[in-house]
Amino acid sequence: MNKEILAQIIDFAVREDIGDGDHSSLACIPEEATGRMHLLVKETGILAGVDLAQMVFGRIDPFVKFKKLIADGTSVNPGDIAFTVEGKVHSLLKSERLVLNIMQRMSGIATVTRTYADRLQGLKTRVLDTRKTTPGVRMLEKEAVRIGGGVNHRMGLYDMIMLKDNHIDFAGGIEKAILTTKKYLKETERSLKIEVETRNFDELEQVLTVGGIDRIMFDNFTPEQTREAVARVAGRFETESSGNITLDTIRDYAECGVDYVSVGALTHQIKSLDLSLKAIS
The missing domain is CATH 3.90.1170.20 (Quinolinate phosphoribosyl transferase, N-terminal domain)
Incomplete structure (x- = not known):
């Protein structure tokens, strides 16, 4: 901290x-x-x-x-x-x-x-927190996640680039969002990881085609879709599942082979x- x-x-x-x-x-x-x-x-x-x-x-x-x-x-x-x-x-x-x-x-x-975290025993997948925290005390809540056996995602908007649906839509699509982001990082001499959210297989293929990022998020994919998405990525980038994942379903997603599963409920439904x-x- x-x-x-x-x-x-x-x-x-x-x-x-x-x-x-x-x-x-x-x-x-x-x-x-x-x-x-x-x-x-x-x-x-x-x-x-x-x-x-x-x-x-x-x-x-x-x-x-x-x-x-x-x-x-x-x-x-x-x-x-x-x-x-x-x-x-x-x-x-x-x-x-x-x-x-x-x-x-x-x-x-x-x-x-x-x-x-206990639901993921025996698997490589780790549970991630999110920015769904209490304003002003995020550091304490993320430290609690770490103490409980989870992994901290980015602390805020400043320490990792995460291109979510709104960024992609406002930027004019996935390709433009990624390319302008890489240009921005080069011009500002910043070294930040890039994660891109995908909502379907078409967007996933676009990310795979453009490349140059660090992690792909599968947002609101079913476990079956997640398994196929992981196969398509084939280890080229880190993978993360997100969106309405519960204690009852987290292992189903983890067994698909994703590296991370993000769960907002770790900090905002406590x-x-x-x-x-x-x-x-």
């Missing part, structure tokens, strides 16, 4: 939540009071965000003592304790909701991702994992 962007995310979250002070704690707890808390797992899943939690506590109060007991990516069950923290009670309570919001969502994403921070003696 980009540490500079990560620090900005945490700083914004702190300002958003705390404002000019945690008046609930200030009103009833002495400033010098100290205490301990632990992160209690209340639901089976994949833990994610422990390292981020430590960063949040450190941002609120560098003197908080953080003890990690379970690492990111570990399968957890109700009753497990992920970490303990000790320090000023005001600091612990300021951090509580920020830590839970980050970890519950990241753990939910990691848990779903692991479920999809149930957070149930966790809580509790005071301990």
Whole structure:
């Protein structure tokens, strides 16, 4: 993860939540009071965000003592304790909701991702995330995908060229879109991978004829069409299946021989994992 962007995310979250002070704690707890808390797992899943939690506590109060007991990516069950923290009670309570919001969502994403990744065991195919993320915290959500066993697609519009249907239509067709893209990369001296979305076999043949790209996406192909498409590509380019692929169908697509299957549901249809921070003696 980009540490500079990560620090900005945490700083914004702190300002958003705390404002000019945690008046609930200030009103009833002495400033010098100290205490301990632990992160209690209340639901089976994949833990994610422990390292981020430590960063949040450190941002609120560098003197908080953080003890990690379970690492990111570990399968957890109700009753497990992920970490303990000790320090000023005001600091612990300021951090509580920020830590839970980050970890519950990241753990939910990691848990779903692991479920999809497990369906691909024994095959070369890897599950990819998408840009269907929460604005402002994409880095955290993509990190959760990685922790869960998935692979990150491009982070944004800047680190890979992806010629989708609208790009192709506005550009005047696949050939023009690819050729002008290659010209752009040469003129701007950029080294970016090129992926092209195809909606049917005619578009696939056009991509194969023009060439000069890195990956071909088969959008909304059936498994039968995907198997034929993979055969036509014949290993010349990376391949990716996308479009309404579910947990029930992902292995059907993977068995067709594609390199990747992208699933937007990894990040945009998520149930957070149930966790809580509790005071301990």
